[in-house]
Amino acid sequence: MSQARIIDGKAFAAQLREQVAAEVARLKAEHDLTPGLAVVLVGEDPASQVYVRSKGEQTLAAGMHSETHRLPAETSQAELLSLVERLNDDPAIHGVLVQFPVPDHMSQAAIVAAISPDKDVDGLTVTNAGRLASGLPALTACTPAGCMVLLRDVVGDLRGKRAVVVGRSNLMGKPMAQLLLAADCTVTIAHSRTQDLAAVCREADILVAAVGRPQMVKGDWIKPGATVIDVGINRIPKEDGKTRLVGDVDFEAAKGVAGAITPVPGGVGPMTIAMLLANTVSAAKRLNGIAG
Numbered sequence: 001m002s003q004a005r006i007i008d009g010k011a012f013a014a015q016l017r018e019q020v021a022a023e024v025a026r027l028k029a030e031h032d033l034t035p036g037l038a039v040v041l042v043g044e045d046p047a048s049q050v051y052v053r054s055k056g057e058q059t060l061a062a063g064m065h066s067e068t069h070r071l072p073a074e075t076s077q078a079e080l081l082s083l084v085e086r087l088n089d090d091p092a093i094h095g096v097l098v099q100f101p102v103p104d105h106m107s108q109a110a111i112v113a114a115i116s117p118d119k120d121v122d123g124l125t126v127t128n129a130g131r132l133a134s135g136l137p138a139l140t141a142c143t144p145a146g147c148m149v150l151l152r153d154v155v156g157d158l159r160g161k162r163a164v165v166v167g168r169s170n171l172m173g174k175p176m177a178q179l180l181l182a183a184d185c186t187v188t189i190a191h192s193r194t195q196d197l198a199a200v201c202r203e204a205d206i207l208v209a210a211v212g213r214p215q216m217v218k219g220d221w222i223k224p225g226a227t228v229i230d231v232g233i234n235r236i237p238k239e240d241g242k243t244r245l246v247g248d249v250d251f252e253a254a255k256g257v258a259g260a261i262t263p264v265p266g267g268v269g270p271m272t273i274a275m276l277l278a279n280t281v282s283a284a285k286r287l288n289g290i291a292g
């Protein structure tokens with residue numbers, strides 16, 4: 001059986017980070033501007049700790065200003081909102097990201113609403129979601145934006161392709177569908193209530209899995225030769241008691257059917273952080289009236 005091309009997200013991300021670092025150097029030299037990103041983490045979720053550390057390290061490595069605010073799980077929503085407001089007003093900060101999930105006593109919607117749309121590097125505010133849906137320039141969620149970079153390279157011309165996005169979250173599924181639509185794909189958004197999900201997936205030239213269920217998408221759900229983008233990051237137990245990372249796609253089965261597929265880890269994940277840096281640079285330029 002023919003084997004799918006394995007899309008090297010790590011390599012794409014490294015390339016993107018180099019471009020970002022070069023642009024940061026130019027902004028410093030020509031505009032005396034250092035883009036700054038603030039990441040806020042509430043509580044001690046171990047996976048979030050890993051991502052947040054990685055975000056901070058990569059921000060610094062690109063020559064940018066990085067702040068990580070770690071708050072205890074029992075922080076009140078009012079305290080978190082006042083930190084977000086301070087970051088909104090801080091001229092050294094151009095991107096504000098509150099890592100999700102937040103503890104249960106907080107409202108995700110209220111937190112998103114507090115973030116200045118100009119610094120909303122997750123693209124989660126109503127303003128940025130509406131701008132994206134209306135075809136206006138917007139800060140766009142990092143993971144879908146990263147998936148588009150991979151798709152444009154691997155697929156090339158996206159016009160008229162059938163794309164199926166499995167998952168409808170505000171952070172991933174919905175903006176992914178909007179970006180594919182803007183690229184002239186024929187887009188279906190499928191989800192947990194979709195009838196005959198396998199048959200819907202089988203129609204896809206481009207299949208994006210973002211459901212958060214380990215290995216849910218089976219090999220025979222995939223159209224032969226399709227491009228499969230696996231957004232899932234799931235930790236499952238191994239026999240030895242440790243855990244391993246798997247996506248939302250049954251990778252071993254899928255790679256015998258797909259034309260190209262992203263692995264987990266090393267696929268979409270690294271692109272997410274690289275796009276976060278790129279979004280922060282865009283925000284810094286807009287906030288300072290610099291074109292491009």
Ligand SMILES: Nc1nc(=O)c2c([nH]1)NC[C@@H]1CN(c3ccc(C(=O)N[C@@H](CCC(=O)O)C(=O)O)cc3)C=[N+]21
Nearest residue numbers: 051097098099100101122233265266267269270272273
């Ligand atoms: N406000 C907000 N914005 C986010 O963008 C956001 C969030 N909250 N909460 C959690 C999810 C998850 N997420 C990841 C980012 C990078 C990797 C990543 O770099 N993964 C690597 C390594 C994974 C590992 O080893 O743990 C890989 O896939 O190769 C994964 C997941 C961003 N998220």
